[in-house]
Amino acid sequence: MNGAVFAAVYLRDLRLAWRRRVEAALPVAFFIVAASLFPLGVGPEPQMLRQIAPGVVWVCALLAAMLSMPPLFASDLADGSLEQLLLAPDAALAVAAAKDAAHWTISGAPLVVAAPLLGLLLGLPSEELPVLFVSLILGTPVLSLLGGVGAALTLGLRSAGMLIVLIVLPLAIPALIFGTGAVAAVDAGQSPSGHLSLLGALLIACGLGAPVATGAALRIALE
Amino acid sequence: MPPASSMTPASLPSRPPALRLVDVACRRGERLLFTGLNETLEPGELLWLRGGNGRGKTSLLRLVAGLAAPEHGRILWDDVPVRRSPRFQRDLVYVAHANALKDDLTAAEALAFLARVHGRDAAPAAVRAALARFGLAGRERTPVRSLSQGLRRRVSLARLALAPEPGLWVLDEPFDSLDIGATATLHEVLDGHRARGGSVLLTSHHLPLSVDAAGHALPAPRTLDLDALVAGRPAVAGAFAVAAPAETA
Numbered sequence: 001m002n003g004a005v006f007a008a009v010y011l012r013d014l015r016l017a018w019r020r021r022v023e024a025a026l027p028v029a030f031f032i033v034a035a036s037l038f039p040l041g042v043g044p045e046p047q048m049l050r051q052i053a054p055g056v057v058w059v060c061a062l063l064a065a066m067l068s069m070p071p072l073f074a075s076d077l078a079d080g081s082l083e084q085l086l087l088a089p090d091a092a093l094a095v096a097a098a099k100d101a102a103h104w105t106i107s108g109a110p111l112v113v114a115a116p117l118l119g120l121l122l123g124l125p126s127e128e129l130p131v132l133f134v135s136l137i138l139g140t141p142v143l144s145l146l147g148g149v150g151a152a153l154t155l156g157l158r159s160a161g162m163l164i165v166l167i168v169l170p171l172a173i174p175a176l177i178f179g180t181g182a183v184a185a186v187d188a189g190q191s192p193s194g195h196l197s198l199l200g201a202l203l204i205a206c207g208l209g210a211p212v213a214t215g216a217a218l219r220i221a222l223e
Numbered sequence: 224m225p226p227a228s229s230m231t232p233a234s235l236p237s238r239p240p241a242l243r244l245v246d247v248a249c250r251r252g253e254r255l256l257f258t259g260l261n262e263t264l265e266p267g268e269l270l271w272l273r274g275g276n277g278r279g280k281t282s283l284l285r286l287v288a289g290l291a292a293p294e295h296g297r298i299l300w301d302d303v304p305v306r307r308s309p310r311f312q313r314d315l316v317y318v319a320h321a322n323a324l325k326d327d328l329t330a331a332e333a334l335a336f337l338a339r340v341h342g343r344d345a346a347p348a349a350v351r352a353a354l355a356r357f358g359l360a361g362r363e364r365t366p367v368r369s370l371s372q373g374l375r376r377r378v379s380l381a382r383l384a385l386a387p388e389p390g391l392w393v394l395d396e397p398f399d400s401l402d403i404g405a406t407a408t409l410h411e412v413l414d415g416h417r418a419r420g421g422s423v424l425l426t427s428h429h430l431p432l433s434v435d436a437a438g439h440a441l442p443a444p445r446t447l448d449l450d451a452l453v454a455g456r457p458a459v460a461g462a463f464a465v466a467a468p469a470e471t472a
Contacts, residue, residue, distance in 0.1 A: 004339060004340070004342065005340050008336055008339040008340045009340070012325070012328070012336050015327075015328070015332070016325060016327050016328070019327040019328075020327060078321075079321055079322070079323060079324065079325065080319050080320070080321025080322060080323035081323045081324075081325065083285075083288075083290055083317075083319055083321070083323065084317070084319070084323045084337055084340065084341070085340055086290065087288060087289065087290070087312065087315065087317060087341070088312045088341075089289070089306060089307070089312070091340070222290055222291070223290075223291045223292065
């Protein structure tokens, strides 16, 4: 992989996000607002809120990650940057990996940080909060990697935002199951290590495969 | 030592490679834009790509840059297909119609980013010098969003000043939005590049080429007219015009 291209794209995207801080904060704002609606919608019963808390946090994290996906490559395509980035044949993989990494840093990491607070808000026991935190550390990069594939596949298409959601949500179901399952295991007095291991394996598989697929999709989009 | 402008490509110690297009055809969607294109761009040459709207000028530039594959034929740099040539990636500067600048970066940051991803000198001093070459001294820290279209074009073209090696420059409408001073600067930069043995493939609708290159020992600019290529069937020999530009008379 072209390390110089990776570093340049990653650092540029972080710099751009810093310059558009309000825009970059929208996914985490959506995450907090959406999760906060559940007590209003399903009622303030503490036992029920505690039971649905892992699922609520994970689903809201998934939707928040999808919210920030459409512009991942679209702005680079529109201003000509993507053409310049893909001039070298070996650059597509580095560009894809850097954009995925930057997306997680900008959108995924704040979700991970905010998740325990939402867990507390929904009455999640303190012993389950670290597991929720770890599951999101392992799971949110998977969402960024899968989202990158969806964003690249729909690049230049109309209704790309909706198509990304339709492509990525089914693929993200395993991460959702293992992530919420880890917290549920602790709630049931079991070890969460099995779920977390599967989540880790999913992350490794996506880390190895998704940037390659994303890079290939970007090349096809430019042809 | 002779000035750069008086050096001929032949006088350079190692001759840069030539670009060869062999029986190239290009398709966009269902439409065959051109076919049977054979052309060689030698070191030190400038080839002005001409043709009406939609004739495939930009498409041909993208083929040469390796961003797309031709429908048929081969595009070679140093006798290696451009899409598989590491040397071509080092030697190529492609300035597309879009400037590839981010509004939220400063002019220096935007130029340094493009230099970095293309493996060129992105040191602050080099970037400042490149911007100054195109009349942007003092505007290094100006956000791109605050620059006019012409100034943005200058920032994009400043990449040429960061590429001293005699490679291939592929330029899509480089004179667009430039004022008289910037146009003259671009001519000087192009002439200097050709004097070092570099080659240029460009397209423009309004090309006031500096063909009055008095004092230069450079090959005369040539034109390649895509309008003369008949799409849908192979072009016969000489179907595309290669001649000195008539507009300069």
